[in-house]
Amino acid sequence: MLERLFHLKAHGTDLKTEVIAGITTFLTMAYIIVVNPAMLSAAGMDYGAVFAATCLAAAIGSLIMGVFANYPIALAPGMGLNAFFTYTVVGQMGHSWQVALGAVFLSGFLFFLLSIFRIREWIINSIPQSLRMGIAAGIGLFLALIALHNSNIIVANPATLVTLGDVKAPETLLTAAGFVLICALAARRVMGAVMIGIIAITVVGLLLGMVEYRGFVSAPPSLAPTFMQMDLRGALDVGLLSIIFAFLFVDLFDTSGTLLGAAQRGNLLDKDGNLPRLGRALMADSTATMAGAALGTSTTTSYIESTAGIVAGGRTGLTAVVVAVLFILALFFAPLASMVPAFATAPALLYVAALMTSGLARIDWEDITDAAPALVTALGMPLAFSIAHGIALGFIVYVAIKLASGRWHQLNAALLVIAALFVLKFAFLS
Numbered sequence: 001m002l003e004r005l006f007h008l009k010a011h012g013t014d015l016k017t018e019v020i021a022g023i024t025t026f027l028t029m030a031y032i033i034v035v036n037p038a039m040l041s042a043a044g045m046d047y048g049a050v051f052a053a054t055c056l057a058a059a060i061g062s063l064i065m066g067v068f069a070n071y072p073i074a075l076a077p078g079m080g081l082n083a084f085f086t087y088t089v090v091g092q093m094g095h096s097w098q099v100a101l102g103a104v105f106l107s108g109f110l111f112f113l114l115s116i117f118r119i120r121e122w123i124i125n126s127i128p129q130s131l132r133m134g135i136a137a138g139i140g141l142f143l144a145l146i147a148l149h150n151s152n153i154i155v156a157n158p159a160t161l162v163t164l165g166d167v168k169a170p171e172t173l174l175t176a177a178g179f180v181l182i183c184a185l186a187a188r189r190v191m192g193a194v195m196i197g198i199i200a201i202t203v204v205g206l207l208l209g210m211v212e213y214r215g216f217v218s219a220p221p222s223l224a225p226t227f228m229q230m231d232l233r234g235a236l237d238v239g240l241l242s243i244i245f246a247f248l249f250v251d252l253f254d255t256s257g258t259l260l261g262a263a264q265r266g267n268l269l270d271k272d273g274n275l276p277r278l279g280r281a282l283m284a285d286s287t288a289t290m291a292g293a294a295l296g297t298s299t300t301t302s303y304i305e306s307t308a309g310i311v312a313g314g315r316t317g318l319t320a321v322v323v324a325v326l327f328i329l330a331l332f333f334a335p336l337a338s339m340v341p342a343f344a345t346a347p348a349l350l351y352v353a354a355l356m357t358s359g360l361a362r363i364d365w366e367d368i369t370d371a372a373p374a375l376v377t378a379l380g381m382p383l384a385f386s387i388a389h390g391i392a393l394g395f396i397v398y399v400a401i402k403l404a405s406g407r408w409h410q411l412n413a414a415l416l417v418i419a420a421l422f423v424l425k426f427a428f429l430s
Helices: 002-006 015-029 032-041 047-069 081-092 097-116 120-126 129-150 170-187 193-207 238-265 278-295 306-311 317-339 342-362 368-384 387-404 413-428
Strands: 075-077 154-157 161-164 300-302
Touching: 002 317, 015 193, 015 306, 015 317, 032 047, 032 075, 032 081, 032 317, 032 342, 047 075, 047 278, 047 300, 047 317, 075 278, 081 097, 081 129, 081 238, 081 387, 097 238, 097 278, 120 413, 129 154, 129 238, 129 342, 129 368, 129 387, 170 193, 170 342, 193 342, 238 278, 238 300, 238 306, 238 387, 238 413, 278 300, 306 317, 342 368, 368 387, 387 413
Parallel strands: none
Antiparallel strands: 075 300, 154 161
């Protein structure tokens, strides 16, 4: 049955290799079952329900990717988009988390349509690499600001906006130690470096009396507080169109980049450099986003951590199926997840931020018409505390600079339309 479903021999792999690859991938991304509930609960959502939704959304997404698309790519609620959900859509803009879930569902539905009608290639090819890299870096800086704020390393100051917090506080010291530990383990290529760092700092906090022990295993938490609570009618409000677009836009590029990057690492591309069954992979991703919103979590997307499993030998969808099974088993460890404090998850956010900002190296800094808009995009997200506003500013500045410098031929219809829509949004809807 496994041979018929996944064509193991044709891909030069076997059951043992795929299982080991699945375990490897799970260990590198398991931190999300701790980080995501902590982040979304700040939006007023029930921690236990979000924990269950996170595990189930990851399991469903990975299972669909494995069986339907037959790729060793695992899915789970995405970092960055969960921060956007909590701190921008709910926290800054004042929308309810139910409306935010509705926006996530609609963005997934639009992604699904783009995948069916093959519009994805046109959109991606229309957006310059400098803006794409600026968006990725901006999300990284946004996560870094949240991590530094949550751990009180950076605090508010009425004179300078922000300033350094109490660096001698135990929480601050543990956050710093966790970040150093995760980076050191990653540099040594230790499998599951992020999860090890989170667990280590939590244990230290427990020994110091800063963390309350809540148990080891239990029945899965109830999903009722978040299940099917999305407000689609509220999300269709014209003021939320830019929010839906931001969810869609970031997921589109994140998924495409992850799929192509992971496939290249595993030699899964065809002779022309294209990814076979790309449409199926994109439909799996968009379906997982809609399912995740229905369950009660932010955008579910493909994880670049899947490359760890691919390096371990994973070549088929059986790897993703193994990940799905492990996320189901994780449902029974809710007490452990609920013990993890903010000073243990902050180092993980900082580490992910460091990975995401690496895209700045791929920007042509010698061309100011590319570099300036990318910088505006990257800085706009943390400073405006909004991924959507950072994207909007980047598009507007890119088009304006290209036109003013006489390089209108480097623009295309998609860029002009998107920039014009953002201008109208700021003019009439802000």
